[in-house]
Amino acid sequence: MSKVFFRLMAAAALTSLSLVHAQTLTTAPMTGPATAPLLPLTKPIRLVVPYAPGGPIDVTARALAERVKDSLGTVIIDNKPGAGGNLGVDIVAKAPADGYTIGISAVATHAINPWLFSKMPFNVASDFVGITQMVRVPNVLVMNADTAQRLKINNLADLITYAKANPGKLNVGSGGNGSAGHLAAEMFKRDAGIFVVHIPYNGGNPAQLALLSGQVDFNFDNLATAAANIKAGKLKALAVTTAQRASALPDIPALSETIKGFEVDTWWGLVAPAGTPPAVVARLHQAFSAALNAPETKTRFGMLMAEPVTNSPEQFSAFMKRELAKYESVVKATGARVD
Numbered sequence: 001m002s003k004v005f006f007r008l009m010a011a012a013a014l015t016s017l018s019l020v021h022a023q024t025l026t027t028a029p030m031t032g033p034a035t036a037p038l039l040p041l042t043k044p045i046r047l048v049v050p051y052a053p054g055g056p057i058d059v060t061a062r063a064l065a066e067r068v069k070d071s072l073g074t075v076i077i078d079n080k081p082g083a084g085g086n087l088g089v090d091i092v093a094k095a096p097a098d099g100y101t102i103g104i105s106a107v108a109t110h111a112i113n114p115w116l117f118s119k120m121p122f123n124v125a126s127d128f129v130g131i132t133q134m135v136r137v138p139n140v141l142v143m144n145a146d147t148a149q150r151l152k153i154n155n156l157a158d159l160i161t162y163a164k165a166n167p168g169k170l171n172v173g174s175g176g177n178g179s180a181g182h183l184a185a186e187m188f189k190r191d192a193g194i195f196v197v198h199i200p201y202n203g204g205n206p207a208q209l210a211l212l213s214g215q216v217d218f219n220f221d222n223l224a225t226a227a228a229n230i231k232a233g234k235l236k237a238l239a240v241t242t243a244q245r246a247s248a249l250p251d252i253p254a255l256s257e258t259i260k261g262f263e264v265d266t267w268w269g270l271v272a273p274a275g276t277p278p279a280v281v282a283r284l285h286q287a288f289s290a291a292l293n294a295p296e297t298k299t300r301f302g303m304l305m306a307e308p309v310t311n312s313p314e315q316f317s318a319f320m321k322r323e324l325a326k327y328e329s330v331v332k333a334t335g336a337r338v339d
Helices: 003-014 056-067 083-093 107-116 144-149 156-165 180-192 204-213 221-231 277-292 295-302 313-334
Strands: 043-050 075-079 103-104 128-144 171-174 197-200 218-220 235-240 264-272
Touching: 003 107, 043 056, 043 083, 056 075, 056 103, 056 128, 056 277, 056 295, 075 218, 083 103, 083 107, 083 264, 103 107, 103 128, 107 180, 107 221, 107 264, 107 313, 128 144, 128 156, 128 180, 128 204, 128 221, 128 277, 128 313, 144 235, 156 235, 171 204, 180 197, 180 218, 180 313, 204 218, 204 221, 221 235, 264 277, 264 313, 277 313
Parallel strands: 043 075, 043 103, 171 197, 171 218
Antiparallel strands: 103 264, 128 218, 128 235, 128 264
């Protein structure tokens, strides 16, 4: 059937979705041992984003959908927010394993939520196959700049020393119990051997406002969110939580330089339902990896303080399992529950 037919069908049946410009799919095989043959896709690919439109995950998904149109044809972005991302991810888990429905996996949906929710509608360890990681966004430990000056805390070592000498006198804010910022703080407290009081807020924005106003002393924030206030001198960045320093702020040390092995970041990637044929996964991986490695993608993602990441389907699947195991003990230690 013609491309026009499918565009009309997509418009009629999926009016609530965002339709990325369609391109006729070339079905001639590619050569070389590192490539997979182009598959005879006969309808649009549905990419389920388990969060609302407009956020960083949605923006990056749309950027990639646009870039793969020449190799995969139409990719439809389907935003399905709800239940902390579980609603959209469940749609992918239960979709036919044919490559026509894929989705976004994130640190929340595939590493944290399974320990926060008493009942999950899917099994993150067995219901998905990785395609590739997409993005890593560093988190950053930031202090209220006035508080840091008053307490003479100039670096991470100073913070740890002060906290050890004054247990319970510092507090750390977060966007809520079980949030990424809360769990990063709990890991930091555990690994640094300190006690600080956790103060949860109803979301990341209230937590940041509390930090800026001096209601809390420090928090673990997304680098993209904190960068403007760091540059304005309102927040003092002590460390990023990625294994290495962030390219956006190369002068800020990694927390792992003080606490060996510490690594917490925000990530997301692409997954398909378990059982998707390896040839289909390979083709999707090839197309999306090429899009992620394009200079234009790196520039666009850099505006979000996001670093494109590519790895093989096997590597990404293994990475998600390691992240799932990493967060188990931390979430259980906090006692945080969503339901």
